[in-house]
Amino acid sequence: MQLKKLNIVAIGGGHGLGKVLSTLSFMQDQLTGIVATTDNGGSTGRLRKRSSSIAWGDLRNCLTQLVDDNTVGSKLFNFRFDGQDELGGHNLGNLILYGLGQIQSRPLDSIKMVRTILKVKTPVLPMSESPTDLMAFYPEGRCRVGELSVDEMPIMPKNLMLAPLVKSISQCIDAIDNAELIILGPGSFLTSVIPPLLVRDIANAIRRSNARCVFIENIVPEQSPAAALSLDEKLTWIEENIGFLPVDGVISHDKNVQSEKVKVIHHDMRDEEMPHHHDKAKLIEALSRCINEIEKDPRLKIASTR
Template sequence: MQLKKLNIVAIGGGHGLGRVLSTLSFMQDQLTGIVTTTDNGGSTGRLRKRSSSIAWGDLRNCLTELVDDSSVGSQLFNYRFDGEDELGGHNLGNLILYGLGQIQSRPLESIKLVRRILRVKTPVLPMSESPTDLMAFYPEGRCRVGELSVDDMPIMPKNLMLAPLVKTPDQCVTAIDNADLIILGPGSFLTSVVPPLLVRDIAKALKRRKGHCVFVENIVKENSPAATLTLDEKLAWIEENIGCLPVDSVISHHRDVTSEKVRVIYHNMSCDDVAHHHDKAKLVEALHQCIADVPPINETNSPLKIANAD
């Protein structure tokens, strides 16, 4: 089975999802990105404080990863103002998306317009069109609110939830329902990978999925409490927090990563230029390896659904 014959959904946030979308950009409209929208730091956080809105930064990054780096559109949307004034630190793409969000009736319309400007054929969707924040609970009950606070926690939170609870666009559910392959990660476990899974509509769609779901591990340990967890501890934490385990296999760069829950595929994915980046060609090879031995299941009409463990 070849990737180019599949419908693929990639879910996550930050630079990890952007890397996956850039890697698979040849899929065009057979690829869909579902993007985390809970960021409350940097330019995005300042815009969210000014007026209640979704976090635009990860959406902007994913859109620009789908166009040529040297294009005017990419340079425009990635331009960051320097200085100490009100514009200092702001990303122009974030400001454009934020402005469109104030004008358009819904964020999806703003994203659609930017896709036309950048000539991006791949659908890029927010996990929700409504603003929401992460709320993490310590084992003894205290809580922290906001992405920045969650990543700074000294220990792993017992629970993570969205406040307020939000719905996902219908397009996200449809994309997952029609997907042959679903990719989670790489990226920060608590603040990039998990937030979309906390949206109930997305969790339900993943639970009934017909496609094969693969979790792509990070190459280097992240700077968050999740860095202390084994793979199976991460999977158990997801299952406890969303009520299901939406992972069929895992791609890992490290051979010391093992699992009693899912199949683990080992593949060297490090990039020569940036050690913590997944090399694009190697990531495609790993995905091909992931789906190569998956037998078709006639009752679901999916080429990629397999048992949870080898």
């Protein structure tokens, strides 16, 4: 099965999802990105404290990774102010999206306008247009709120939820309903991969979907409590938190990673010049291998049994 013939939805946040979208940008409107909007750190966090809004940082990152680095638009939206004044540390792209968000009636309109400016053909969608934060619960019941706080937890949370609960948008659900391949990751497990799955209508759409779902593991260990988990422990945690296991196959750079739950494809995905990044050509090859192996394996569940 060739990737270029599939409708693909990639779900996540941060640099990981941006890398996947950049890698598959040749798919244009056959590819849709669904982006986590719970970030509360850095420039994004400061803007969210100023007034209630979704987190714009990961959306901006994904949009700019779909644009040539040498274009004026890319340089403009990636520019970051230095210094210690009010602008210091702010990303200009975040400020533009934030400003548009104050003018437009809904965040999706702001994103469409930026896509037009940057000439991005791939739909990039927020997991929700309503502001929300991550809330993580320790086994004994105490909780932490906010992405930054979650990643700093000394142990894995027992549960993760959105506060407040939010709904997705019809465009996200339609994209999942029409998808033939769903990609999760790479990226921070708790704060990039999981948040969109906590939006109930996104999870329900994935559950009823006939698409195959592939989880891409990180190349280097992440700085969060999830770093201590084995692959099957991560998959079990997902199943316990959203009520089902959406993953059919996993792509891992580490040959020692094994699973009793799903098909694992071991593939060298490391970029030789930037070893902590995925190489685009290798990632495409790994995805193609994984899909073909899933289709050939009679032991794998199909969507209707989820």
